[in-house]
Amino acid sequence: MPLRRIVRLFLPYRPSLLLVGALVVASSLVSLVNPFLIREIMDVALPDRRTGLLSVLALAMVVVAVANSSFNVWQTYVSTKVGQRVMHDLRSAMYGHLQRMSLDFYTRTRTGEVQSRIANDIGDMQATVTTSATTLVSDVTVVAATVTAMAVLDWRLTLASLVMVPFFLWVSRRVGTQRRRITRDRQRQHAAISSIVHESLSVSGVLLGRTMGRSRSLTGHFTDESAKLSDLEVRSMMAGRWAQSTTWIVLASMPAVIYWVAGLAGRGDHMAISIGTLVAFTTLQQNLLRPAVSLLEVGVEIQTSLELFARIFEYLDLPVEVPEPRNPRAPEQLRGExxxxxxxxxxxxxxxxxxxxxxxxxxxxxxxxxxxxxxxxxxxxxxxxxxxxxxxxxxxxxxxxxxxxxxxxxxxxxxxxxxxxxxxxxxxxxxxxxxxxxxxxxxxxxxxxxxxxxxxxxxxxxxxxxxxxxxxxxxxxxxxxxxxxxxxxxxxxxxxxxxxxxxxxxxxxxxxxxxxxxxxxxxxxxxxxxxxxxxxxxxxxxxxxxxxxxxxxxxxxxxxxxxxxxxxxxxxxxxxxxxxxxxx
Missing domain, CATH: 3.40.50.300 (P-loop containing nucleotide triphosphate hydrolases)
Structure with a gap:
């Protein structure tokens, strides 16, 4: 699936996306100020009993928190609005395209399948379209800025923190492939259930079911199909969950590694690391934990959503067998011959x-x-x-x-x-x-x-x-x-x-x-x-x-x-x- 085609969906909203990007960068950079404020408090203000400096630094931490929250609220509003407009564009484009399809298409396609593509497939993309892109930009910015700040504090501890990155990337790719395969089966099952509901719970369907004595068997058939869907939903949620849990455990254990490395480095005076630097570094590292895990999850979500986009584009790419003429003509007078x-x-x-x-x-x-x-x-x-x-x-x-x-x-x-x-x-x-x-x-x-x-x-x-x-x-x-x-x-x-x-x-x-x-x-x-x-x-x-x-x-x-x-x-x-x- 060409990502360029997905990116084109967002191009009409470039000003809003630029605003989201600016808010994301601002929020990410502001969130990095606190560890440095903590270092100054730990290494300067508290040891030297400088209460004035301590008050300024504490007030600065409050201002950072307020600014960061405000940026996040505006970022969520703008990105959600853009995402919903993209979904609206997709729904409208698909409905308009299906209106142009020939009668032959509808004679060989179940109505429930069409409804599922518009409702379920586009609906299931909501999280990806409205939040994943913003989360991706935000997390990448936070990770890049955090790693840079960590390197400024101590490059040796930074190298120790990044040694597991290749493992995390491999986990994300593996889990994403599993989810994408399961998503394809899940959406097909959604379409099957939509077809059953449309056909059997219409007035005609209910009349036929009751007069033929098939209400119980129809209920049984729906129950079986629903059970298949439930199983696929569980498989989708649990796909790669143990691997992701391992990733979380490794990331959560990194402070212990840092303390160990800092202890080894402290055996020589020329390699000593101050307490303030160590606290600031571990604070940055904990700040890195959430976006790093989020990046892995977003990577999985994006790979999963590719299958949904594929189903949408499959319908949008269907040829119109009875097309509107490019240069239409009209009779001078409609008489009816x-x-x-x-x-x-x-x-x-x-x-x-x-x-x-x-x-x-x-x-x-x-x-x-x-x-x-x-x-x-x-x-x-x-x-x-x-x-x-x-x-x-x-x-x-x-x-x-x-x-x-x-x-x-x-x-x-x-x-x-x-x-x-x-x-x-x-x-x-x-x-x-x-x-x-x-x-x-x-x-x-x-x-x-x-x-x-x-x-x-x-x-x-x-x-x-x-x-x-x-x-x-x-x-x-x-x-x-x-x-x-x-x-x-x-x-x-x-x-x-x-x-x-x-x-x-x-x-x-x-x-x-x-x-x-x-x-x-x-x-x-x-x-x-x-x-x-x-x-x-x-x-x-x-x-x-x-x-x-x-x-x-x-x-x-x-x-x-x-x-x-x-x-x-x-x-x-x-x-x-x-x-x-x-x-x-």
Whole structure:
């Protein structure tokens, strides 16, 4: 993992970092004054009974303590603020990048995995990003300054104190490697648990678990995965703990070594060390203990965080398969003419064409119905129009402009979609509708709801448009959710409306109500309908029949019936199913 890339995250905050550096250096240098004050007290003020000097030196020690504490508080504030901004930048960059990823990415990635990268991975980097960098600078400064001060006091004792440095570096590197490996497994386990929670504790997941009698087994599965995570957390905390304890013991024992060396040096008058110097030196050495151990721990934390950064950068480096055009174009006027010329498409990794050489034209304001067996490519074709996928060959144009040349904002304004499965946020009716147009007035909401034939129902609710719909809209029936989705699409007022089997999951009575809403919403728009029940598309200006990703028939309802081909077979099957349903 290139450290330069991590460093670049902090570059926008260079003034704040320089301030942190200045505060760190000031705090580190001020903390070194006390040992020299102690030496003067021990060797001069006390032996010579100089009370005035003693008072000045004692007051100086208090001032040093106050100054050091003040520097530390400001340093913590500024460094934490910078760290949180860096984390904010990472979260925002990842969320923005994931918003640009293609639909294919989400069909092969568990939602819990995505959530874990944003929440757990970035969250676990908090200590490293907010404090480790500052701690590293502070500790390096303190260690360097302390070693320099120790050398000034006595170079022989300094050499004796530094003899174990290579051992400490080896311990830090070894422990860091262990932690990094465990961190990789721990974050994967976090992602697995996030996926389980997201899938099994949603409204749909709870309903499925209870109706299938799987609540107990789901709990058991979660318990097993949680136990694995707990084990990894323990292993992460204990990795190299004995080696670090040995390091601490060695460092804590160094004063004994110093006293021993000083005793040996004191046997000759020319090597004698004063009591003040010895006390000052051991004080510096104790000051060195905390930053030295901290440096080892920070080294371990930084090596561990490299794995977290690797997981974040892995997502940030994912290629955007449907990119925004560099030089976007827009139609002179959005009228709603849709054309496909030789459009071909294959899902990644399948090796088979889902759509092959599709040619069609839907004049502005006209309606097109797409019918065919399951798997014939109907929904895939509808995804090409709003550019949820890019064609492998050929083109898709709206009002003469290739959708690949249109900005996403212009494309979203041109095409509205009502999917078979309606998605509503856990928010109010008004907030769900305004997702299509955030600045919509209350009057516009009501007008869109009236077109979708849902206003009267919403108005009858105790909270009206302020009623919370519940997760995924579970407080509303299927038909009501579909009509809310239609109102949301109408509110955006797109010239092209794509209806992806919007009534296929509804009963006959509800389907009729939703179909009335669709008819009202379609007025004056180019409408492309993917039909499950063929009774809903009899009046379409043109109907195309897909089979194996190719258009095998096209025409009006009457023209296709006259041919007696695939469309006729679909109509007959539809009629048989309707009769069987009525008989039941």
């Amino acid at each position: 849709v054309r496909m010329r030789g459009a071909c498409f294959s899902y990644p990794g399948t090796g088979e064409r889902t759509l092959d050489a599709i040619d069609l034209t839907v004049p502005a304001g006209n309606s097109l119905a797409i019918v065919g067996e399951t798997g014939s490519g109907k929904t895939t074709l509808s995804y090409l129009i709003p550019r949820l996928y890019d064609v492998d060959a050929g083109s898709v144009t709206i009002d003469g402009v290739d959708v690949r040349d249109m900005s996403f904002d212009v494309l979203a304004a041109a095409v509205g979609i009502v999917f078979q499965e309606t998605y509503l946020f856990h928010a109010t009716v008004a907030e769900n509708l305004r997702f299509a147009k955030p600045d919509a007035t209350d009057e516009e909401l009501v007008a869109a709801a009236r077109i979708a034939h849902i206003h009267d129902h919403v108005a009858s609710l105790p909270g009206g448009y302020d009623t919370v719909v519940g997760e995924r809209g579970y407080r509303f029936s299927g038909g009501e959710k579909q009509r809310l989705a239609i109102a949301r699409a109408v509110l955006r007022d797109p010239p092209v409306l794509v209806l992806d089997e919007a009534t296929s999951a509804l009963d006959t009575r509800t389907e009729q109500a939703v179909q009335e809403a669709i008819d009202a919403a379609s007025a004056g728009r180019t409408t492309i309908t993917i039909a499950h029940r063929l009774s809903t598309v009899r009046d379409a200006d043109e109907i195309i029949v897909l089979d194996g990703g190719r258009i095998v028939e096209r025409g009006t309802h009457d023209e296709l019936l006259a041919k007696g081909g695939r469309y006729t077979a679909l109509v007959d099957r539809d009629a048989d199913l309707a009769e069987a349903t009525e008989a039941v």
